[in-house]
Amino acid sequence: VSAAVSIEMLRWCDYVGVFVFALSGASLAARKQMDLVGVLVLAGVTGLGGGMVRDVLIDESPPLALRSPIPLLLPAAATIVVMAAHSAVVRVERQVLVFDAAGLSLFAVTGAVRTLDAGLGWWAAILLGATSAVGGGVLRDVLARDVPLVFRAESGLYAIPAALAATAATIAHRGNGLGPVPLVAIIVVAFGFRIAALRRQWTAPHPRRRA
Amino acid sequence: VSAAVSIEMLRWCDYVGVFVFALSGASLAARKQMDLVGVLVLAGVTGLGGGMVRDVLIDESPPLALRSPIPLLLPAAATIVVMAAHSAVVRVERQVLVFDAAGLSLFAVTGAVRTLDAGLGWWAAILLGATSAVGGGVLRDVLARDVPLVFRAESGLYAIPAALAATAATIAHRGNGLGPVPLVAIIVVAFGFRIAALRRQWTAPHPRRRA
Amino acid sequence: VSAAVSIEMLRWCDYVGVFVFALSGASLAARKQMDLVGVLVLAGVTGLGGGMVRDVLIDESPPLALRSPIPLLLPAAATIVVMAAHSAVVRVERQVLVFDAAGLSLFAVTGAVRTLDAGLGWWAAILLGATSAVGGGVLRDVLARDVPLVFRAESGLYAIPAALAATAATIAHRGNGLGPVPLVAIIVVAFGFRIAALRRQWTAPHPRRRA
Numbered sequence: 323v324s325a326a327v328s329i330e331m332l333r334w335c336d337y338v339g340v341f342v343f344a345l346s347g348a349s350l351a352a353r354k355q356m357d358l359v360g361v362l363v364l365a366g367v368t369g370l371g372g373g374m375v376r377d378v379l380i381d382e383s384p385p386l387a388l389r390s391p392i393p394l395l396l397p398a399a400a401t402i403v404v405m406a407a408h409s410a411v412v413r414v415e416r417q418v419l420v421f422d423a424a425g426l427s428l429f430a431v432t433g434a435v436r437t438l439d440a441g442l443g444w445w446a447a448i449l450l451g452a453t454s455a456v457g458g459g460v461l462r463d464v465l466a467r468d469v470p471l472v473f474r475a476e477s478g479l480y481a482i483p484a485a486l487a488a489t490a491a492t493i494a495h496r497g498n499g500l501g502p503v504p505l506v507a508i509i510v511v512a513f514g515f516r517i518a519a520l521r522r523q524w525t526a527p528h529p530r531r532r533a
Numbered sequence: 534v535s536a537a538v539s540i541e542m543l544r545w546c547d548y549v550g551v552f553v554f555a556l557s558g559a560s561l562a563a564r565k566q567m568d569l570v571g572v573l574v575l576a577g578v579t580g581l582g583g584g585m586v587r588d589v590l591i592d593e594s595p596p597l598a599l600r601s602p603i604p605l606l607l608p609a610a611a612t613i614v615v616m617a618a619h620s621a622v623v624r625v626e627r628q629v630l631v632f633d634a635a636g637l638s639l640f641a642v643t644g645a646v647r648t649l650d651a652g653l654g655w656w657a658a659i660l661l662g663a664t665s666a667v668g669g670g671v672l673r674d675v676l677a678r679d680v681p682l683v684f685r686a687e688s689g690l691y692a693i694p695a696a697l698a699a700t701a702a703t704i705a706h707r708g709n710g711l712g713p714v715p716l717v718a719i720i721v722v723a724f725g726f727r728i729a730a731l732r733r734q735w736t737a738p739h740p741r742r743r744a
Numbered sequence: 745v746s747a748a749v750s751i752e753m754l755r756w757c758d759y760v761g762v763f764v765f766a767l768s769g770a771s772l773a774a775r776k777q778m779d780l781v782g783v784l785v786l787a788g789v790t791g792l793g794g795g796m797v798r799d800v801l802i803d804e805s806p807p808l809a810l811r812s813p814i815p816l817l818l819p820a821a822a823t824i825v826v827m828a829a830h831s832a833v834v835r836v837e838r839q840v841l842v843f844d845a846a847g848l849s850l851f852a853v854t855g856a857v858r859t860l861d862a863g864l865g866w867w868a869a870i871l872l873g874a875t876s877a878v879g880g881g882v883l884r885d886v887l888a889r890d891v892p893l894v895f896r897a898e899s900g901l902y903a904i905p906a907a908l909a910a911t912a913a914t915i916a917h918r919g920n921g922l923g924p925v926p927l928v929a930i931i932v933v934a935f936g937f938r939i940a941a942l943r944r945q946w947t948a949p950h951p952r953r954r955a
Contacts, residue, residue, distance in 0.1 A: 355686075356739075359691065359737045363667075378590070404740060405740050445812070460887065466684070472785055473782040473786070473888075481785060525779060527827070528778075528780070529827050562895075570904060571894065574878075574894055589800055594803035595801065600865075605867050605871055615951060616949070678891065
């Protein structure tokens with residue numbers, strides 16, 4: 323019996339990742355006082371953008387997000403949640419960041435595994451794992467005209483947990499394939515790392531300056 | 534005799550769509566006081582960007598825009614029109630929006646039909662019809678550092694006519710294929726809807742707030 | 745013996761192009777006071793972005809940047825250079841522009857040659873040569889929330905040397921293929937042209953206005 327993560331399990335991780343990223347996009351749109359359409363579009367771009375970029379680069383065609391209606395329903399569900407519950411959550415300014423942290427961890431791992439499964443090398447798995455994880459959020463912030471989170475030093479280490487999670491998944495995937503326990507462990511540790519970096523404002527070094 | 538829209542007719546709709554979107558990009562560039570190169574680049578990105586994103590996602594390779602020189606001449610023509618006639622049109626601030634509305638309607642329909650013809654499902658046809666329609670304008674606005682039209686609630690319903698036109702084209706395409714009369718009818722209705730939404734400032738609902 | 749540029753030589757031009765574009769991205773990130781991660785991400789996007797867009801559009805799969813670890817090491821090297829030497833170079837505000845000019849010239853030529861080698865027509869070679877040359881810088885400026893260089897008239901002619909270099913490479917590639925001497929000559933002339941345009945502020949015409 324193979325210990326490798328089943329396609330089903332990977333798919334569920336992707337679904338959860340799409341949903342939480344969509345929530346982050348929808349929450350940001352609501353905070354920016356966009357209307358229903360803006361909320362839905364930003365939810366869709368954030369939830370599906372990173373994975374689509376990855377699939378185009380690994381020539382997974384058509385992209386997973388277009389193979390069934392389900393991935394498209396997830397941003398719609400996130401939109402409904404935010405449209406209905408906005409009054410309750412609008413003051414929780416950190417919600418965008420928490421949902422984003424969850425999506426970041428999930429997509430880093432699934433992105434790395436899917437890149438390896440497409441036959442690309444470990445370097446591509448790390449890069450595209452991190453890209454899937456960061457990409458949707460970058461698109462979200464560019465479209466909403468915010469400084470992309472990946473460039474906001476005051477939000478704490480952001481791309482580093484994604485890159486580490488993608489690296490860990492790439493290493494763990496070798497041999498018998500990534501098992502379900504390491505899969506979940508890597509995601510949970512990366513999420514915890516990101517949340518800790520956010521709360522404690524861990525920062526990366528800056529370019530050196532002359533005194 | 535098939536009632537389906539010929540490849541020729543679809544191509545002409547795409548050409549007109551590229552040209553009017555290119556006009557919207559060139560007009561915006563002129564209003565932003567860009568030079569000849571800026572006008573040409575923004576015309577090209579707006580006219581060709583949405584269709585290229587769609588073609589990459591449906592793995593139409595190379596993208597239609599690169600198969601002959603004609604699609605590339607259309608942004609050049611739009612640039613000449615705007616460079617020469619700018620003085621006459623610069624005060625018509627709404628021109629960007631009207632050209633954009635025409636492109637939106639044309640691309641929503643051709644995008645949906647091309648996605649179905651590539652073998653993808655109805656959900657992908659609706660999403661990519663709307664994406665082709667909205668994508669060029671989003672790229673235009675991001676590059677010109679404007680709030681993307683799709684997020685500007687005060688411009689009236691924007692993505693909704695695109696999504697409805699893509700949905701109508703997807704439904705009408707089933708069976709014998711989309712005939713030329715429904716094709717033109719859907720485009721005209723979507724254009725009229727968008728212009729009405731613009732003039733009467735129809736708006737979508739906003740996320741609920743506590744009183 | 746063929747006079748055509750070897751695959752090796754084209755690859756080296758691409759490597760140098762990636763590195764200098766990565767330097768331009770890293771320098772801009774340093775000037776914007778981003779941290780290590782921001783510098784690395786902006787270096788990577790600027791160095792690899794234009795070529796990836798080109799490879800996706802010509803269906804070169806996987807993109808060259810993902811076929812070996814080397815292209816990914818170049819932005820890392822540029823990051824180290826900028827992180828260490830930032831104090832020495834921070835006052836040289838023009839450095840972003842000079843590195844950008846070098847990358848512009850290199851990628852215009854390699855982009856055109858690679859597009860022709862992929863079997864696309866001369867029009868696509870010119871467009872995608874210019875797109876590879878301009879694309880990484882546009883992504884850099886959009887992510888760093890600057891006005892894209894291609895739209896900044898005060899920086900002098902920008903896309904024109906790229907388009908001319910791509911056109912020259914396309915013409916020279918016909919027949920026996922582009923030889924190493926014309927390859928280098930076109931790159932050097934395009935670089936000199938861009939630097940001259942920058943220093944002397946050569947400008948393109950603006951849309952006509954009524955008096």
